[in-house]
Amino acid sequence: MTPPRRQRRYPRHEPPPPPKPGKQGEAKNPERLYVVAGADEDGARAALDLVTLIVARADPPPSATPEQAALLRLCTAPLSVAELSAYLNLPFSAMTVLITELLTAELVQARAPIVRQAVPDRSLLEAVMHGLQRL
Amino acid sequence: MDFKGSDTLPGPRTGDHLPHTAQAAVKIVIVGGFGVGKTTMVGSVSEIRPLTTEETMTQAGIGVDDNYGSESKTATTVAMDFGRISITDQLVLYLFGTPGQERFWFLWNGLFEGALGAVVLADTRRLEVSFDVIGRLEERGVPFVVAVNSFPDGPRYPIRELRAALDLAEEIPIVECDARRRASSRDVLMTLMRFLHSLATTGSPR
Numbered sequence: 001m002t003p004p005r006r007q008r009r010y011p012r013h014e015p016p017p018p019p020k021p022g023k024q025g026e027a028k029n030p031e032r033l034y035v036v037a038g039a040d041e042d043g044a045r046a047a048l049d050l051v052t053l054i055v056a057r058a059d060p061p062p063s064a065t066p067e068q069a070a071l072l073r074l075c076t077a078p079l080s081v082a083e084l085s086a087y088l089n090l091p092f093s094a095m096t097v098l099i100t101e102l103l104t105a106e107l108v109q110a111r112a113p114i115v116r117q118a119v120p121d122r123s124l125l126e127a128v129m130h131g132l133q134r135l
Numbered sequence: 136m137d138f139k140g141s142d143t144l145p146g147p148r149t150g151d152h153l154p155h156t157a158q159a160a161v162k163i164v165i166v167g168g169f170g171v172g173k174t175t176m177v178g179s180v181s182e183i184r185p186l187t188t189e190e191t192m193t194q195a196g197i198g199v200d201d202n203y204g205s206e207s208k209t210a211t212t213v214a215m216d217f218g219r220i221s222i223t224d225q226l227v228l229y230l231f232g233t234p235g236q237e238r239f240w241f242l243w244n245g246l247f248e249g250a251l252g253a254v255v256l257a258d259t260r261r262l263e264v265s266f267d268v269i270g271r272l273e274e275r276g277v278p279f280v281v282a283v284n285s286f287p288d289g290p291r292y293p294i295r296e297l298r299a300a301l302d303l304a305e306e307i308p309i310v311e312c313d314a315r316r317r318a319s320s321r322d323v324l325m326t327l328m329r330f331l332h333s334l335a336t337t338g339s340p341r
């Protein structure tokens with residue numbers, strides 16, 4: 001028995017454009033069929049990654065909304081945006097809106113992730129390998 | 136959700152907190168079709184019980200039929216399971232089990248763009264499912280390795296044959312694994328890291 005076969009593809013010269021909320025005329029393009037509910041196109045979403053670490057800088061002030069207070073109590077020690085989204089049961093997009101409010105109010109600090117570089121950082125890769133070896 | 140009962144909110148268990156020294160995180164994406172073992176792999180290596188992040192999408196009107204107006208929009212929830220491995224006091228690694236359909240990928244900012252790399256989990260019962268995933272990663276220039284999960288009811292092919300079937304470039308590692316076993320999943324991640332390291336050393340284009 002032989003398996004089915006695939007054909008290799010190659011990098012596009014242009015990175016794919018970031019998807020925008022679909023307009024009516026674009027409905028035929030399958031990649032544009034979906035838009036994030038309530039997403040703000042140029043909003044602060046772009047700045048926060050799933051693995052940006054969030055740390056509270058203060059106790060919840062009396063003015064904090066219940067969501068803000070819950071988040072501040074969760075991240076007295078660093079937690080990723082993804083973990084906060086899971087524990088608070090909020091979609092990623094809603095989570096980033098909430099965190100942006102708290103960043104603006106200087107109630108939390110964000111620690112940016114290390115992202116893939118054109119020239120990868122070998123010492124970073126080696127650190128990850130050592131960490132995995134201890135598993 | 137209801138925030139009133141905030142003292143009963145599910146939160147991290149004791150020991151699920153990161154140390155205050157945690158400065159930055161990196162991520163690896165585990166991508167593949169439904170039921171291929173993504174959540175199993177995340178769970179077998181994670182130091183926390185796997186968590187789920189969700190996103191809600193509206194599906195724009197099917198085709199160009201405007202008759203239903205806004206009623207033709209339906210909300211869909213897409214979920215992604217993830218886990219965590221502390222690397223040092225400063226550095227933490229997150230693993231995301233991501234659905235294979237590219238139209239879901241943009242829901243999470245920089246999911247693939249920012250990842251160190253990806254593991255494509257393939258299943259010999261439905262090898263075709265991974266064809267599109269692999270093609271998309273190639274197009275986006277995301278470095279990846281292929282892990283073939285062996286299910287008892289799946290056909291077994293020699294790795295050489297799988298490499299040919301997947302039309303993988305010579306340098307791209309392909310390994311067999313059992314996602315249920317921590318050591319096996321760890322080995323898959325190590326294979327990816329060694330591959331990334333070799334790319335960094337040879338400086339070959341991605």
Ligand SMILES: Nc1nc2c(ncn2[C@@H]2O[C@H](COP(=O)(O)OP(=O)(O)O)[C@@H](O)[C@H]2O)c(=O)[nH]1
Nearest residue numbers: 169170171172173174175284285286313314315
């Ligand atoms: N035999 C075998 N079963 C597996 C393996 N990995 C996952 N499974 C089983 O396959 C089923 C689907 O796995 P799951 O991780 O939920 O798949 P996902 O949809 O990709 O997240 C579960 O019942 C797992 O126990 C594997 O390596 N070998």
Ligand SMILES: [Mg+2]
Nearest residue numbers: 173174216232
């Ligand atoms: Mg799953």
